[in-house]
Amino acid sequence: MRTFEQDLQEAVAYHGHLCSGQIIGVRMARKGLQLLGIDNPEEFRDLIVYIECDRCLADAISTVTGCKLGKRRLKWFDYGKSAATFLNTATGESIRLASIKKMSPPEGADLIDFYSDIPDEDIFSVTKVKVNYQDTDLPGKPRAATVCSKCGERVSDGRHVTIDGADVCKPCAEGAYYSEI
Numbered sequence: 462m463r464t465f466e467q468d469l470q471e472a473v474a475y476h477g478h479l480c481s482g483q484i485i486g487v488r489m490a491r492k493g494l495q496l497l498g499i500d501n502p503e504e505f506r507d508l509i510v511y512i513e514c515d516r517c518l519a520d521a522i523s524t525v526t527g528c529k530l531g532k533r534r535l536k537w538f539d540y541g542k543s544a545a546t547f548l549n550t551a552t553g554e555s556i557r558l559a560s561i562k563k564m565s566p567p568e569g570a571d572l573i574d575f576y577s578d579i580p581d582e583d584i585f586s587v588t589k590v591k592v593n594y595q596d597t598d599l600p601g602k603p604r605a606a607t608v609c610s611k612c613g614e615r616v617s618d619g620r621h622v623t624i625d626g627a628d629v630c631k632p633c634a635e636g637a638y639y640s641e642i
Contacts, residue, residue: 462500465491469573472521481566484576485543485584486521489558492581493547494526496556502527507551509533509600511592513540513559533600548592550599555592558585595619609633 463471468487473479490510499505502525510528512519512535519537522545528534543560561584566575576584597604597618606617609630622634632638 462491462494462502468525469521472524475524476517476520479572480517481564481572481576482517482543483521484572485560486518487525488576488581489518489543489545489560489585490522490525490547492585492587493545493556493558496587497547497549497554499549506600507549509536509548509550509592509594509598511536511538511546511548513538513542513544515539516543518543518545518560533598536598546590546592548594550594553591555590557588557590559588560584561586 465487468491469479469483472483472487476483493510494500494502494508497508499508502508505527508526508528510522510526512522515537523529523535526535526547530537544557546555546557548555564576564579564584566572597620603617605619606615607621607628608615609621610627611629611633614630616628616630621628621630623629624634
């Protein structure tokens with residue numbers, strides 16, 4: 462396993478700057494990996510990480526674990542929480558870590574020094590959880606596909622809904638984040 466310093470350096474290089482979220486994210490990822498007994502995340506292909514925010518922490522966790530959205534090994538839920546669940550798909554074991562309190566270093570403090578003195582248990586809650594996932598959530602090629610009966614766009618891996626017997630994409634069924642102009 463890489464050192465904390467190596468992981469942080471890689472996360473900062475990817476993210477673009479050093480911040481508290483990078484340090485917390487690196488520590489959270491390393492703790493999750495440790496609790497699942499994963500020594501080399503670069504070679505371990507049975508890990509899926511569920512991220513609950515779209516902040517700096519997410520970049521750090523992705524970088525340390527090697528889990529990427531495009532590889533379907535990183536799942537994002539917009540819960541607005543500094544939390545992540547680490548799932549070993551080979552064993553079904555999963556651990557959720559969540560930031561338990563906001564810690565702000567004093568103005569001008571060295572971030573690495575500030576956070577290095579705080580034990581993990583003062584930063585994170587750790588909970589064994591069961592992740593409910595389907596085969597269509599796993600990495601690899603799409604296992605199923607359909608075409609939306611309203612817009613005609615392709616929908617992969619069971620991400621559609623069925624209304625009155627017709628397959629419909631979620632934006633057509635529930636409303637989209639965008640609107641046509």
